[in-house]
Amino acid sequence: MLLLTELLKDWPCTVSGGEIRASVMGITENSLRVKKGFVFVARKGGRHDGTLYMQQAIERGAVAIVIDRTDLAALPTDIPIVIVPDCRLFIAHASAQLAGYPARRMKVIAVTGTNGKTTVTHFIGQLLKYFGNRPAVIGTTGIFIDGIKMDDDSPQMTTLPAEYLHPLLRKCEEEGVTHVVLEASSLGLAAHRLAHCEIDIGILLNIGTDHYEEHGGKLAYMHAKKRLGQMVDAMIVNKEDEQCVQMVEDLTIPVVYFGMDSSVGVHVLDLEKKFLIPGRYNYLNALAAIHALVLLGYQLDDIVQYCHLLELPEGRLQQLERDDVRVYIDYAHTPDALQAVLCTLSNSCYGKLITVFGCGGERDKGKRAEMGELAVLYSANVIVTSDNPRNEDPLAIITDILAGFGGDCSAVEVMLDRKYAIRKAVFSAAPGDIVLIAGKGHEKTQHMADGLVPFSDYEEAKRALFEKTFLDFN
Known part of the structure; x- marks a missing residue:
């Protein structure tokens, strides 16, 4: 008071x-x-x-x-x-x-970028826990302390508004939290949600195509991301993204770069042998997390010893398998993220790659055709369906997606109902095939014009796999 x-x-x-x-x-x-x-x-x-x-x-x-x-x-x-x-x-x-400025008494790390924020924050949280700390991870998938999800009445947002964030940080402090790792979205940064929150380390992962329309264009989007560099004591930046490099050129704080090139940042010998999660983009996510631990004062050799224990968060390449049919649920909802997942899965698939996806309504329309083109490029079959249409006509969204390949392709099928699109993909899969369900990942609801309705890609896929086995057996 x-x-x-x-x-x-x-x-x-x-x-x-x-x-x-x-x-x-x-x-x-x-x-x-x-x-x-x-x-x-x-x-x-x-x-x-x-x-x-x-x-x-x-x-x-x-x-x-x-x-x-x-x-x-x-x-x-x-x-x-x-x-x-x-x-x-x-x-x-x-x-x-x-709240009594709780961020001042904990180490705070903020991660921004179009793709990978959730994975990197969870990787950092896991590594910190292995070193005996009590970390909190705050972001898209919820609020976690020591890897355990908290029941909290905060809104489901990537970056919480300040009126929720600071009381939450105080609660974390009271729970003995030593480090806070949070996602800093472009919308959150633009709205000053992290203002007056002391941040020790900022991480800039990449700049892709998302939220352009909400910001009023790409430059405004990049400007929002750039704000993080003005709020932190040190920055970790992806050297492989030229736009990221340009965004930090005028910073006066220490900047550390990471990338696959051994001349960039700390060189992690034999990490590929210790890191068990597939995908080049996840390897880069791990490098970003490792650099954060190095800046916090931990020895590289000690950090690498824990890398084989890293696990992806819910809804990120989350796998189900039955009768040699693999189903992956992934949050990929941007062209860059979708391409990265499709490329990874296509390289490990010895059957057909079947992709189910849509695009969210009232979000960047420019990415829809590009995502449609990518899905057809990498997949044997594509089922285009609803994602979170919100107040936009689902069929209009699908029409935008179909424009990516001219709207006429024998490998593409339109199925508006996401539940039946998932069932169709799973039921059509043969042993050796992979089904990718992209766009919603961890989400437990679908945002329709009438509001939120319960829906989980994971649960629908799990149910479809079970029923497929039962029907095949009979």
């Missing part, structure tokens, strides 16, 4: 009305989360304007309203109205202060 005056001290703002010495118990930009003693941040978002919910926040116990506009009329007069330059930066500052 802090007084409002303490929260506003040294922060640029103007205040009018109400009792400025009110006790503050929390801060939020969601009026439904307001409790007695909370500050309500009435920010204008992409879809909703927080000022429309000021009265609701007051009725629920708000002790102050924060805005970043001066042209509003009919503001409440019986409660402090705080005008700040940027609501997003203020909520990050206030959340950190109310």
